[in-house]
Amino acid sequence: MSKTRLIAMLVENKPGVLQRISGLVRRKGFNIESLSVGPTLDPTLSRMTIAIHAGSQEIEQVAKQLNKLIDVVKVSDITDEEVISREMMIVKLSVSSGKRDELKATLDLVGGRILYVGRNHVVAELTGDGDHLDDVIEVIKPYGIKELARSGAIAMVREAKTL
Amino acid sequence: MGWYHGKSLVPTARDFFIYGGGIFFEAGGVGMKVGQELTGAEILLEMLQAEGVRYIFGYPGGANLPIYQHMVNYPSIKHVLVRHEQGAAHMADGYARATGKPGICMATSGPGALNLVTGIATAMMDSVPLIAITGQVPSSQIGRDAFQESDIIGVTMPITKHSFLVTKVDEIAKVIKEAFYIATTGRPGPVLIDICRDAQQAKTIFKVPERIDIRGYKPTYKGNPRQIKKAAEALRAANRPLILAGHGVILANAQEELLRFAEACNIPVGTTLLGVGAFPVRHPLSLHMAGFMGTGYCNHAISETDTLLMIGMRVDDRVTTRIDSFAPKAQTIIHVDIDPSEIGKNLRPTIPIVGDAKTVLKQLMDELPSMPPRTEWLTLIERWKEEFPLRYPKSRNGFIQPQEVLEAIYARCEDKAIVVADVGQNQIWAALWWNYSRPGLFMNSGGSGTMGFAFPASIGAKFGRPDLPVWCITGEGGFLMVMQELSVAVEHNLDLKVAILNNRNLGMVRQFQDSFYGGVRHAVDLSYMPDIPKLADAYGCPGYKVEKREDINKVLDKAIAYKGPVLIDFNIDPEANVYPIVPLGKGLLDFWEAPE
Numbered sequence: 001m002s003k004t005r006l007i008a009m010l011v012e013n014k015p016g017v018l019q020r021i022s023g024l025v026r027r028k029g030f031n032i033e034s035l036s037v038g039p040t041l042d043p044t045l046s047r048m049t050i051a052i053h054a055g056s057q058e059i060e061q062v063a064k065q066l067n068k069l070i071d072v073v074k075v076s077d078i079t080d081e082e083v084i085s086r087e088m089m090i091v092k093l094s095v096s097s098g099k100r101d102e103l104k105a106t107l108d109l110v111g112g113r114i115l116y117v118g119r120n121h122v123v124a125e126l127t128g129d130g131d132h133l134d135d136v137i138e139v140i141k142p143y144g145i146k147e148l149a150r151s152g153a154i155a156m157v158r159e160a161k162t163l
Numbered sequence: 164m165g166w167y168h169g170k171s172l173v174p175t176a177r178d179f180f181i182y183g184g185g186i187f188f189e190a191g192g193v194g195m196k197v198g199q200e201l202t203g204a205e206i207l208l209e210m211l212q213a214e215g216v217r218y219i220f221g222y223p224g225g226a227n228l229p230i231y232q233h234m235v236n237y238p239s240i241k242h243v244l245v246r247h248e249q250g251a252a253h254m255a256d257g258y259a260r261a262t263g264k265p266g267i268c269m270a271t272s273g274p275g276a277l278n279l280v281t282g283i284a285t286a287m288m289d290s291v292p293l294i295a296i297t298g299q300v301p302s303s304q305i306g307r308d309a310f311q312e313s314d315i316i317g318v319t320m321p322i323t324k325h326s327f328l329v330t331k332v333d334e335i336a337k338v339i340k341e342a343f344y345i346a347t348t349g350r351p352g353p354v355l356i357d358i359c360r361d362a363q364q365a366k367t368i369f370k371v372p373e374r375i376d377i378r379g380y381k382p383t384y385k386g387n388p389r390q391i392k393k394a395a396e397a398l399r400a401a402n403r404p405l406i407l408a409g410h411g412v413i414l415a416n417a418q419e420e421l422l423r424f425a426e427a428c429n430i431p432v433g434t435t436l437l438g439v440g441a442f443p444v445r446h447p448l449s450l451h452m453a454g455f456m457g458t459g460y461c462n463h464a465i466s467e468t469d470t471l472l473m474i475g476m477r478v479d480d481r482v483t484t485r486i487d488s489f490a491p492k493a494q495t496i497i498h499v500d501i502d503p504s505e506i507g508k509n510l511r512p513t514i515p516i517v518g519d520a521k522t523v524l525k526q527l528m529d530e531l532p533s534m535p536p537r538t539e540w541l542t543l544i545e546r547w548k549e550e551f552p553l554r555y556p557k558s559r560n561g562f563i564q565p566q567e568v569l570e571a572i573y574a575r576c577e578d579k580a581i582v583v584a585d586v587g588q589n590q591i592w593a594a595l596w597w598n599y600s601r602p603g604l605f606m607n608s609g610g611s612g613t614m615g616f617a618f619p620a621s622i623g624a625k626f627g628r629p630d631l632p633v634w635c636i637t638g639e640g641g642f643l644m645v646m647q648e649l650s651v652a653v654e655h656n657l658d659l660k661v662a663i664l665n666n667r668n669l670g671m672v673r674q675f676q677d678s679f680y681g682g683v684r685h686a687v688d689l690s691y692m693p694d695i696p697k698l699a700d701a702y703g704c705p706g707y708k709v710e711k712r713e714d715i716n717k718v719l720d721k722a723i724a725y726k727g728p729v730l731i732d733f734n735i736d737p738e739a740n741v742y743p744i745v746p747l748g749k750g751l752l753d754f755w756e757a758p759e
Contacts, residue, residue, distance in 0.1 A: 012379065016316065016328070019317065023320050064503050064507075065504045067503070067504070069379070070379050072379050073378050073379040
């Protein structure tokens with residue numbers, strides 16, 4: 001079945017690694033929906049989370065191909081595991097001073113936080129899984145979204161085992 | 164046992180390395196200037212010398228001149244000056260296929276490096292251990308569109324097993340060591356090393372890495388015992404077992420294990436195009452080549468098998484034709500490959516086994532030491548062999564048939580010559596009409612289908628195996644793409660024979676146009692060709708034209724008597740076609756046979 005699947009990886013922290021990975025996914029005919037990379041406790045390794053829309057056999061093939069890259073140390077398809085996944089969103093809302101309290105109350109309900117207050121706008125941050133952020137966008141839309149920046153997902157398996 | 168010659172001609176790359184997690188390296192070997200202050204170029208050459216490199220096929224230019232400046236001080240490494248960098252890559256490829264050792268090609272930055280690309284892709288598709296060393300503009304110039312700058316790492320990313328950009332002199336020794344390790348172990352493949360000119364010129368104290376351990380690269384050689392057991396059980400229960408063997412058997416030097424296993428268990432064996440030679444063609448259990456242009460009897464066996472063991476092959480579209488026609492009756496498909504990503508890529512096996520062909524075959528033999536013959540199955544196969552033999556029209560309008568040429572050459576060198584085929588009709592004729600009794604006798608660009616491969620690759624093969632006759636079997640189209648390398652063959656007086664099967668047209672394309680594209684012949688006419696004897700004369704070697712059947716033997720004898728390169732232009736039937744052939748889009752059993 002085709003759906004969005006999550007791959008967690010440990011890769012060498014070297015120039016060109018991202019290009020090797022993204023190029024491979026493209027060559028195999030897939031589109032990366034989201035991708036996030038960050039440092040790990042080991043400065044020579046980066047952790048990467050890729051979301052790809054694909055079937056289970058297709059993703060198995062992508063994972064095997066990724067594993068073949070010399071700079072990729074570990075690959076795990078965590079789609080079907082109990083996963084904790086988070087995305088982050090920063091949003092700039094046009095809001096007059098009169099409506100600020102109402103907005104704050106709304107943001108409190110959805111776990112958001114105001115980072116900056118301007119004369120006629122605020123900047124807020126929100127985190128959650130992708131579905132949650134999609135819902136939040138619908139809730140705050142009426143305030144007027146001027147700008148929105150959203151990260152890719154980072155994810156890990158809930159249980160004690162590690163990548 | 165006339166058909167079987169036992170040992171492979173080719174020691175595999177892996178024989179030179181130690182299995183396992185890392186390799187150990189004896190620091191300070193003969194001639195190594197460990198502890199001295201050297202330039203990056205010298206360190207590169209020291210490392211190549213320590214790796215046992217005997218030939219570099221290359222072309223100098225602005226970004227690799229520091230290497231050439233020092234190369235003269237390393238007499239054990241011979242530089243072969245090619246006439247076009249594509250030739251360098253194919254020569255290194257041919258050298259690697261003929262010797263089992265990695266082939267080395269070298270070029271400068273920009274256009275030099277880019278000219279290697281087709282050759283690198285060819286090696287990648289056929290899992291050939293190749294090291295491509297390119298000069299790069301100085302590291303301070305990178306990204307500024309400097310003169311002759313190209314992002315060769317970016318360009319070759321999809322066609323290399325791995326690549327390294329070296330910007331600092333201190334990285335060179337480790338990179339060379341890792342590059343050879345990666346190119347020659349696991350599933351072999353090309354590795355590109357791009358070295359900035361300033362790193363070639365900078366100096367550092369030469370240190371050799373003692374141990375290499377690449378954490379993201381751990382090839383699996385041994386098959387999972389549980390899977391092996393399952394595979395053995397499936398084969399034991401089979402009524403119609405079949406083995407298909409690919410290039411992986413040759414790369415793993417597993418032909419003896421394959422032969423012993425097939426004989427002990429009475430299982431017939433077909434091969435892929437690159438697997439030709441993995442199993443002796445004239446063995447009673449041999450089904451020769453499978454697939455698109457394979458034998459009718461092999462394709463029938465694939466269609467009727469109930470238990471298929473595929474080993475060291477990647478199940479590509481030239482083997483399967485229409486995928487639903489491939490082994491439709493197989494209850495069990497066992498797929499053995501050293502590259503896990505090949506398993507399930509094109510076909511989902513019931514029993515996947517990741518491992519090296521040699522090791523896995525040994526494991527299988529331990530589980531299944533012998534099996535009584537499936538008489539009904541073997542009788543059926545014998546019937547298919549009688550019903551669908553390989554054949555060709557012996558005479559058509561008096562034209563020479565390409566198969567006759569191959570048979571005449573074979574009669575003179577039998578299974579003691581290396582045959583390097585190009586791409587197209589000549590490739591399939593050379594695959595089918597020669598009795599390959601062991602690996603290493605036949606090479607061609609199977610995966611990439613690179614026209615122009617054969618002639619430079621045969622030069623590389625001859626450098627690697629000067630003790631064996633080397634025959635380049637090519638078409639006039641493929642030869643013209645790379646004929647400038649004739650200067651290299653003449654310069655080194657290589658005892659190399661080039662048989663041009665000249666049908667005055669792009670034969671395979673013409674056959675496709677005739678058969679599958681409405682009979683519209685377009686852009687396939689090659690009547691305008693240089694006169695081959697005159698061309699040979701211009702380059703400085705003998706050349707012959709053979710237009711009559713009765714001249715074939717005479718000219719072949721003359722060519723063989725001459726110790727050096729010879730071109731022979733065989734004027735063959737312009738309408739000669741490759742048979743059997745499965746029409747495009749059809750299944751394995753829809754093959755057309757040669758007209759009577």
